[in-house]
Each structure stands twice: as structure tokens, then as C-alpha cells.
Amino acid sequence: MLELVDISKHFKKIEAVxxxxxxxxxxxxVGLLGPNGAGKSTAISILSTLIEPTQGDVRFLKKxxxxxPSPLRKAIGVVPQEIALYPxxxxxxxxxxxxxxxxxxxxxxxxxxxxxxxxxxxxxxxxALVESFSGGMKRRLNIGVAMLHSPQIxxxxxxxxxxxxxxxxxxxETVKRLNKENQMTVVYTSHYMEEVDYLCDRIYIMDQGNxxxxxxxxxIKQILSSENTISIQADxxxxxxxxxxxxxxxxxxxxxxxxxITLITPKEVNxxxxxxxxxxxxxxxxxxxxxxxPTLEDVFLHLTGRALRD
Amino acid sequence: xxxQLVKKQLLLLWxxxxxxxxxxxxxxxxxxxxxxxxxxxxxxxxxxxxxxVAWLEHEDEADQVERFINEMEAIGAxxxxxxxxxxxxxxxxxxxxxxxxxxxxxxxxxxVIQEDEKADVLADDSFSGLIEVPENFTYDMLQAISGQDTxxxxxxxxxxxxxxxxxxxxxxxxxxxxENLTTQAFLQQNxxxxxxxxxxxxxxxxxxxQIEQLDPISSRDYYTxxxxxxxxxxxxxxxxxxxxxxxxxxVFDRIIVGDMPRWMYFFSILISGMIIAFIQLxxxxxxxxxxxxxxxxxxxxxxxxxxxxxxxxxxxxxxLTAISYRFKSDAIVGFFSGVVTSILAFIGGSFFPIGxxxxxxxxxxxxxxxxxxxxxxxxxLRGSGIEEISNYLIYMxxxxxxxxxxxxxxFPKRGSTR
Numbered sequence: 001m002l003e004l005v006d007i008s009k010h011f012k013k014i015e016a017v018x019x020x021x022x023x024x025x026x027x028x029x030v031g032l033l034g035p036n037g038a039g040k041s042t043a044i045s046i047l048s049t050l051i052e053p054t055q056g057d058v059r060f061l062k063k064x065x066x067x068x069p070s071p072l073r074k075a076i077g078v079v080p081q082e083i084a085l086y087p088x089x090x091x092x093x094x095x096x097x098x099x100x101x102x103x104x105x106x107x108x109x110x111x112x113x114x115x116x117x118x119x120x121x122x123x124x125x126x127x128a129l130v131e132s133f134s135g136g137m138k139r140r141l142n143i144g145v146a147m148l149h150s151p152q153i154x155x156x157x158x159x160x161x162x163x164x165x166x167x168x169x170x171x172x173e174t175v176k177r178l179n180k181e182n183q184m185t186v187v188y189t190s191h192y193m194e195e196v197d198y199l200c201d202r203i204y205i206m207d208q209g210n211x212x213x214x215x216x217x218x219x220i221k222q223i224l225s226s227e228n229t230i231s232i233q234a235d236x237x238x239x240x241x242x243x244x245x246x247x248x249x250x251x252x253x254x255x256x257x258x259x260x261i262t263l264i265t266p267k268e269v270n271x272x273x274x275x276x277x278x279x280x281x282x283x284x285x286x287x288x289x290x291x292x293x294p295t296l297e298d299v300f301l302h303l304t305g306r307a308l309r310d
Numbered sequence: 311x312x313x314q315l316v317k318k319q320l321l322l323l324w325x326x327x328x329x330x331x332x333x334x335x336x337x338x339x340x341x342x343x344x345x346x347x348x349x350x351x352x353x354x355x356x357x358x359x360x361x362x363v364a365w366l367e368h369e370d371e372a373d374q375v376e377r378f379i380n381e382m383e384a385i386g387a388x389x390x391x392x393x394x395x396x397x398x399x400x401x402x403x404x405x406x407x408x409x410x411x412x413x414x415x416x417x418x419x420x421x422v423i424q425e426d427e428k429a430d431v432l433a434d435d436s437f438s439g440l441i442e443v444p445e446n447f448t449y450d451m452l453q454a455i456s457g458q459d460t461x462x463x464x465x466x467x468x469x470x471x472x473x474x475x476x477x478x479x480x481x482x483x484x485x486x487x488x489e490n491l492t493t494q495a496f497l498q499q500n501x502x503x504x505x506x507x508x509x510x511x512x513x514x515x516x517x518x519x520q521i522e523q524l525d526p527i528s529s530r531d532y533y534t535x536x537x538x539x540x541x542x543x544x545x546x547x548x549x550x551x552x553x554x555x556x557x558x559x560x561v562f563d564r565i566i567v568g569d570m571p572r573w574m575y576f577f578s579i580l581i582s583g584m585i586i587a588f589i590q591l592x593x594x595x596x597x598x599x600x601x602x603x604x605x606x607x608x609x610x611x612x613x614x615x616x617x618x619x620x621x622x623x624x625x626x627x628x629x630l631t632a633i634s635y636r637f638k639s640d641a642i643v644g645f646f647s648g649v650v651t652s653i654l655a656f657i658g659g660s661f662f663p664i665g666x667x668x669x670x671x672x673x674x675x676x677x678x679x680x681x682x683x684x685x686x687x688x689x690x691l692r693g694s695g696i697e698e699i700s701n702y703l704i705y706m707x708x709x710x711x712x713x714x715x716x717x718x719x720x721f722p723k724r725g726s727t728r
Contacts, residue, residue: 052724076567085559097314098564098568
């Protein structure tokens with residue numbers, strides 16, 4: 001349905017996206033995962049025809065849309081990372097304005113505005129100015145505007161940034177429902193692994209402009225099938241202990257957080273007894289030590305040596 | 311579709327009280343303050359002369375004239391030789407036709423006094439002068455004019471030295487009168503038949519022409535126009551600011567992804583700037599019409615001037631927006647609003663009539679859109695017609711067109727504007 005073929009994008013000396021290949025089939029939710037600066041937003045801008053790639057092609061229904069973007073533009077709804085709304089207008093006025101931009105008119109427009117307000121739970125706030133909304137309400141309206149013209153493909157660029165857990169959950173449920181009930185195709189970018197894990201059928205993982213992995217969730221997690229993810233929890237760490245782990249020949253990755261260290265090791269190696277003796281030696285009061293199922297976060301850690309939110 | 315974009319801009323402005331104040335409240339307050347504060351500065355036209363003059367005749371003129379005619383008739387001169395006896399009453403003519411005549415009556419307050427009042431008048435500083443007609447003045451003067459061997463008498467003028475220019479004016483009037491009498495006496499003595507009026511006309515050098523003067527304008531007239539064109543420039547930064555926000559908040563991207571051609575957005579900014587500037591000017595001039603009776607007689611010329619200025623403002627608006635989009639920065643809008651507007655207002659004469667300093671400065675001022683607009687409006691207020699201001703209108707429209715062309719070249723044709 002929609003393809004990015006060998007897409008590269010340079011901004012002066014910076015290569016934001018390098019030889020990216022993606023395809024999106026009708027009715028699926030595709031996740032684009034990566035840390036800040038990975039090139040996700042550039043890829044999304046190319047996908048939504050806002051910027052042209054330096055190299056490569058964007059194809060919609062097998063036709064290039066780089067020079068003639070109109071067919072794709074009519075088929076997509078874009079939820080930008082920013083709250084792309086007019087704060088001084090009400091929710092209804094924003095929807096009416098953007099509805100007219102999407103060429104909706106008269107009773108059709110009014111009906112769609114009512115439906116969208118219902119879907120995003122803002123019917124009672126329709127007359128309120130957007131500037132009076134909470135962050136979550138603005139995010140919901142931001143999504144609602146993109147859905148006004150019932151697009152075939154909904155492209156969402158980090159739609160849950162900076163909102164409360166309740167609104168975040170509401171948005172995720174809305175996306176899931178749209179996909180199930182309306183068979184709407186969704187491209188969803190995030191640096192929240194758990195959102196992508198929850199929503200998406202297939203995932204593309206990007207880092208520093210490169211596509212480093214792609215496939216279904218299961219396929220991606222299979223990358224770690226020959227490895228174990230070991231979680232060590234304690235109240236504090238010592239520099240020497242961390243250095244010792246990083247230098248260990250059987251440890252491929254070490255990710256340190258305040259009270260948890262995650263190690264990736266080959267499955268055939270058992271480091272449990274060695275870790276326990278190291279905690280004694282460096283005077284670390286161990287709280288737990290266990291092997292856990294690999295997550296997308298672990299895959300990213302394995303592939304890049306860094307956590308998604310580093 | 312452009313209509314929807316323009317309507318949205320108007321709605322955004324309507325919901326923005328700070329910008330509304332800047333565009334409407336500020337000019338009205340400035341007009342009120344400046345027109346009152348600088349009223350004296352603007353209305354200091356030609357100084358008004360007011361003289362108080364005393365007039366003292368020591369002898370009744372009618373008796374002297376009668377005596378002269380009787381003596382002339384006694385020596386056989388025909389009665390018709392004296393013409394109209396009214397013409398012989400030269401002192402009465404001087405008093406009634408000149409000092410109390412139509413030309414000088416608003417300037418000179420003449421008080422006829424008696425001899426016993428003379429000392430008081432001379433001591434009174436409120437009098438600029440005292441004209442004293444001695445005994446037998448008219449009789450002696452008629453004798454001199456008629457060729458008798460009599461010395462020409464003189465009027466006595468007492469002037470108040472403290473009054474400077476007033477006493478000088480008084481002296482000149484009397485000198486002129488005396489000169490006429492002397493000339494007349496000379497012509498009579500030499501038996502020359504010359505018409506005095508013709509001789510005076512011949513002595514004038516060059517041609518006397520009437521200069522058509524434009525109506526003066528008040529400080530309220532001036533500052534209504536000056537503040538209207540000055541704050542009209544803020545329309546450009548206001549709409550430019552809105553457009554910049556649309557770029558920063560990705561609303562512009564959203565509009566483009568909605569398959570809206572960029573040129574349509576571009577023209578919506580231009581039209582918004584023009585419409586808002588036009589409405590703003592109408593409101594400000596409407597206020598001044600109601601409150602200060604600042605009235606344009608030629609309504610069509612006024613509307614054309616307003617339209618032309620709105621085109622120039624629209625051009626600046628779209629140029630600011632284009633540059634802001636091109637460089638992905640709102641600095642240009644802030645710079646225009648904070649610095650350029652004030653400079654244009656200064657050069658264009660919005661703070662004071664800077665063009666009066668020199669012709670060169672006036673020319674430079676008229677090269678700014680606000681200066682050109684100001685000159686056009688002022689000329690209309692002073693009674694000029696559309697033909698006299700057409701060069702200003704053409705300049706403003708040309709300026710706007712140039713801005714639009716540069717903006718169209720600068721506006722990003724593709725790519726994200728973030």
C-alpha cells in the first residue's frame with residue numbers, strides 16, 4: 001500500500017535517514033521505534049509528503065508520490081508531534097476549520113465533527129477554547145483533527161509525549177479501536193517501547209538514521225533467542241562492580257539504572273554464582289537476581305548498546 | 311478555501327485582545343495625547359497683530375475744507391475744479407477708510423480722543439501709538455496740493471517704543487499716506503496730469519498673482535493620520551506573528567498535508583493583511599471623525615488612499631511571513647515590530663512633521679509606505695483631489711507589489727518549514 005524505497009535524507013552535513021526501506025500494508029499498525037534523534041520524525045515527514053527525500057522513492061499504491069503527492073495526501077491523516085491546533089479557537093472551531101481544509105462541507109462536515117468529538121470524548125467541551133484544555137485533551141483533539149476526513153492511513157508522530165498516564169491509555173485504546181473497527185492503517189512512532197509493544201503488529205527500529213531491525217514483535221524478540229537477559233537489583237552500585245561487569249568476556253551489554261542493572265549474556269553461560277560473589281566482594285546488598293523474558297528494550301540494548309531513552 | 315483561511319485569521323485576531331489593543335487602542339490613545347499635547351506646535355501659524363491707536367484732531371476738518379473752497383471760489387476757480395468735496399477730506403479718509411476700513415479694522419482698534427486726554431494716552435502702555443493731526447493740517451495740505459506757496463504740513467505720530475513691530479506697522483501706514491500726499495502735491499505744482507492709480511500700478515515690479523493656498527490642518531488632523539499609518543504597520547507584524555506560530559506549531563504542515571496548495575496559504579496571508587489594515591484604518595478615521603470631526607471631503611479619494619496603503623501593508627505582511635518561513639525563525643517579525651516600524655514611523659513623519667526640516671527628508675519620508683500614505687491623507691485633508699495624490703497612490707501600490715514579488719520568490723516552495 002505505502003512504501004519507502006531506499007530513502008535517504010541529508011540536512012547539510014547531517015544524514016538524518018540512511019537507506020531506509022519500509023512497507024505498510026492495509027489494516028496493520030506499524031511501529032517506528034527509536035530514541036530521540038533516531039530519524040523517526042524525518043522518516044514520518046517523508047512518508048507524509050512534507051519533505052522530499054534526498055534519494056529514494058515514496059510509493060503509494062505502487063505509484064511514486066514525490067512529485068505528485070496529492071493522492072497520498074488525500075489518503076492520510078497526520079498527527080504531528082506538536083499540538084497543531086489554534087489555542088484561541090474552540091475544539092469545534094478547530095475541527096470545522098481543518099474539516100474545510102480537508103474539503104468537507106455542510107452537513108457532512110457537521111456530522112463528522114460530532115462523531116469525532118464523541119470519539120475523543122470532548123463533546124461536552126466542544127465550545128471551550130483549546131487554550132483552556134489539559135495536555136491530554138489537546139492531544140486527543142490533535143488526533144481527532146487528523147481523523148476528520150476518515151483517512152485510510154493515520155500517521156502518528158509521538159502522539160503521547162508529555163501527557164498523563166490516563167490520557168495516554170485513552171489514546172492507545174482509541175488507536176487500537178480505530179484499527180479494529182475501521183480497519184484503519186496506522187503508522188505509529190514512539191520512543192516508548194511499551195506503547196509500540198502493545199499496539200503494533202510490525203515494528204521498525206531506527207537508530208542514528210539507520211534501520212537496525214524490523215519484523216513482527218516475535219521476530220524481533222527472536223533476535224535475543226540465543227541470549228539471556230539478566231536483571232540485578234540492589235540499593236546502590238559501586239563503580240568497580242559496574243566496570244567489572246562491563247569487562248566480563250561473557251557479557252555483551254550492560255545497562256545501568258538507579259536500582260537495576262540489565263545484562264545480556266549468551267544462554268549457555270551461567271553467571272549467577274559469579275555475580276553473587278562479585279556483589280559480596282564490592283559490598284553491594286543484592287535484592288534480586290533473575291533471568292527475564294526479552295523485551296523490545298532489551299533488543300534495542302542488544303543492537304545498539306544503549307537504552308531507548310538514553 | 312482562501313476565504314476559510316482569511317476568516318480564521320480574523321477570528322484569531324478577534325480573540326487576541328492584546329493585538330486588538332495594539333492595532334486600535336494604541337493609535338486612539340496616541341491621537342488623543344499627541345493632538346492635545348502638540349496642539350500649539352501645529353497651530354502656530356502667522357502671528358496675529360492687534361494695535362490700539364489713539365487719534366487726536368486739533369481742528370474740525372470740514373471747516374478747513376469749507377474755508378479752502380471759499381477762498382478758491384473767491385479767486386475765481388470754478389467749483390468743478392475741486393471735484394467731489396468729499397475727496398478733499400483727506401484726514402477723514404485716512405481715519406475712516408484706512409484705519410477703520412475693512413482691511414485694518416480687525417487689526418487696529420482706533421480710539422478718537424480729545425486734547426485733554428492726550429497726556430493719559432501717552433502714559434498708557436496699552437496704546438501702540440497716537441496720531442496727532444495739527445491745526446490747519448487739511449487746509450495747509452490743500453493749499454500745497456493746489457499749488458499755493460505753502461509748506462506741506464506733517465502729521466505727528468507718537469509711538470510706544472516697547473511695542474516694536476506694532477509701532478513700525480503704524481509708521482509705515484502713515485508714511486505711505488504721506489507719500490501719496492507728497493506725490494499729489496508735486497504733480498499739482500508741476501501741472502502734471504497723471505492718474506495716481508496708474509502711476510502706482512506702473513511702479514510695481516513684475517506681475518501680481520493670486521497664490522492658491524491649501525487649507526491648514528490641525529494637530530488632530532495630523533496625528534489622526536500619523537498614528538493611523540504608523541500603527542497600520544503593526545498589522546504586518548501581527549499577521550506575521552500568527553503565521554510564524556502556525557509554522558512553529560506545525561499547523562502549516564497540517565494544512566499542507568491536507569492538500570492545500572502553498573500559494574493559497576500565501577495569498578491568504580496577503581489578503582488578511584490587506585483586509586485587517588483596511589478595517590483598522592476605517593475604524594481609526596471613523597473615531598477621529600466622530601470625536602474630532604476629522605473629515606475627508608472626497609470620500610472616494612480617501613477610500614482609494616486607504617486601499618493603496620492596505621496593499622502596501624499586505625505586501626509587508628506577506629514578505630515578513632515568507633522570510634520567517636524561509637529562515638525558519640520568527641526573529642524577522644520581532645525585528646520589524648520592535649525596530650523597523652519605529653524607524654519607518656520616524657522617517658515617515660508619524661512622530662512629528664519631519665519633512666518640514668528639508669525637502670530631501672520629505673522625499674525620503676515619502677519613500678516609506680507610511681510616509682507616502684501620510685502625505686496622501688494630509689493632502690486630502692487640505693483639500694487636494696485625487697489627481698494631486700495619485701503619485702502617492704501609485705507608489706504605495708507599487709511598493710506593495712514589489713513586496714509581494716519578493717515574498718513570492720522567498721516563500722519556500724517545498725519542504726518542511728519547521
